[in-house]
Amino acid sequence: MNSAATAASEWYRPTSLADALAIRASARGAVVAIAGCTDLMVGWNAGSRRLPSVLDLSALPELGAIEVGPDAVTIGAAVCCARIAAHPAIAGRLPMLASSARQTGSIAIQNRATLGGNIMNASPAADNPPVLLAFGARVTLASVRGSRTLDYAAFHTGYKRTLAEPDELLVSVTVPYPAPGASSHYRKVGTRRAQAISKVALAALIETTDRAEDGTRRVRDARFGFASAGPVPLTAPSLSAALRDSPLPAIDRLLVERALASDLSPIDDIRSTAAYRRQVAVNLVMAALAEASQVP
Ligand SMILES: Cc1cc2nc3c(=O)[nH]c(=O)nc-3n(C[C@H](O)[C@H](O)[C@H](O)COP(=O)(O)OP(=O)(O)OC[C@H]3O[C@@H](n4cnc5c(N)ncnc54)[C@H](O)[C@@H]3O)c2cc1C
Numbered sequence: 332m333n334s335a336a337t338a339a340s341e342w343y344r345p346t347s348l349a350d351a352l353a354i355r356a357s358a359r360g361a362v363v364a365i366a367g368c369t370d371l372m373v374g375w376n377a378g379s380r381r382l383p384s385v386l387d388l389s390a391l392p393e394l395g396a397i398e399v400g401p402d403a404v405t406i407g408a409a410v411c412c413a414r415i416a417a418h419p420a421i422a423g424r425l426p427m428l429a430s431s432a433r434q435t436g437s438i439a440i441q442n443r444a445t446l447g448g449n450i451m452n453a454s455p456a457a458d459n460p461p462v463l464l465a466f467g468a469r470v471t472l473a474s475v476r477g478s479r480t481l482d483y484a485a486f487h488t489g490y491k492r493t494l495a496e497p498d499e500l501l502v503s504v505t506v507p508y509p510a511p512g513a514s515s516h517y518r519k520v521g522t523r524r525a526q527a528i529s530k531v532a533l534a535a536l537i538e539t540t541d542r543a544e545d546g547t548r549r550v551r552d553a554r555f556g557f558a559s560a561g562p563v564p565l566t567a568p569s570l571s572a573a574l575r576d577s578p579l580p581a582i583d584r585l586l587v588e589r590a591l592a593s594d595l596s597p598i599d600d601i602r603s604t605a606a607y608r609r610q611v612a613v614n615l616v617m618a619a620l621a622e623a624s625q626v627p
Contacts, residue, residue: 340382340384341385343385345391346392348391348500351388351500354386355499356474358386361383361384363386365385365387365388366394366409367411370448388408389409391409394407394410394503397410397418397421402508403507404424404506405503405504405506406506407502408446408502409445410446412433412435412436412440412441412442412446412449412459413438415446416433425509425515426515427465427516427536431461434458436526450463450470450501450504451493453490453492455487455490455563456528460483461532461534461556461564461565462534462556463506464534464554464564465515465566466536467507468483468507469483469504469505470505471501471502472495472496472499472501472502473499474496474500478502487563509536510538513536513539514538514622517532517535518533518619520611522602529558530602530603531558531559533615533619534557535555535616535623536555537623539624548623549576549577550575555616559597559602559603560612561595565596567590567595569590570590570594570616573586579623580624587613591612595609595612
């Protein structure tokens with residue numbers, strides 16, 4: 332393991348997960364894990380406090396791989412958004428994830444920003460979490476006590492709070508492939524088309540039945556993930572329940588609006604208002620349903 336003294340702190344750069352977890356355990360939360368550092372650097376630049384000691388995750392092979400399996404892709408926590416967006420299996424089987432990775436800041440940011448950092452920073456406005464929710468992803472955490480895999484849907488417990496313990500690291504994220512023919516859709520609404528944190532964003536994964544004799548399709552299963560619509564990245568269980576088995580042409584705005592009323596809890600803040608966010612969320616769902624009805 333490498334440790335280099337800096338002016339204000341220790342810089343640990345282990346080359347195995349076991350060493351990293353040992354440092355994490357012995358430091359008892361006093362050493363900050365850093366991946367791409369794009370979130371941490373902003374906070375450190377803004378403050379005048381002394382830089383903490385850091386545990387640099389960039390040399391851990393266990394966190395740097397993308398493994399393509401028969402049912403899912405497993406992405407190491409330290410894989411950056413640029414690699415995710417460019418990966419052929421992700422672009423082919425999970426295009427919505429390639430899309431959210433491509434919309435995570437600028438190209439320069441995407442070259443550093445990791446999927447693990449995006450999750451562990453636990454911002455309700457982050458781009459990739461809604462997509463992971465819609466796909467039903469699982470996250471694997473490890474500590475010296477062992478490893479555990481959790482449904483990502485349960486991971487965010489409150490604003491900037493997660494189920495991760497202070498001695499744990501996020502190791503990987505497993506994203507199952509959707510059913511063949513499912514329609515997926517990631518849309519982010521921000522102040523500009525690029526380089527903007529979302530006012531609201533939607534990931535939608537909609538499975539439909541074959542066309543009936545009258546040409547209509549029904550929703551077999553619809554799963555959603557929202558950003559900037561509550562204190563954590565949100566699913567929309569009432570909306571999913573309301574849409575199940577509905578014929579696509581019969582789904583109107585009012586039904587979506589009513590279901591989302593209890594699923595979302597947006598706030599007024601510097602980027603937008605709660606009322607605008609609610610309206611845009613409905614617009615985005617209607618657009619996703621329209622797209623699903625176009626699937627051949
Ligand atoms: C100019 C700019 C634009 C941005 N635009 C966007 C945007 O459009 N969309 C968006 O979603 N985000 C955006 N961000 C935020 C940021 O780039 C992302 O959240 C990024 O994915 C964070 O990843 P990172 O590797 O840089 O995390 P870091 O800054 O290294 O870490 C973030 C947090 O996660 C923890 N952490 C990191 N990895 C692990 C791990 N494996 N296990 C445990 N804890 C871990 C760190 O301790 C820290 O608390 C932007 C940031 C900047 C500076």
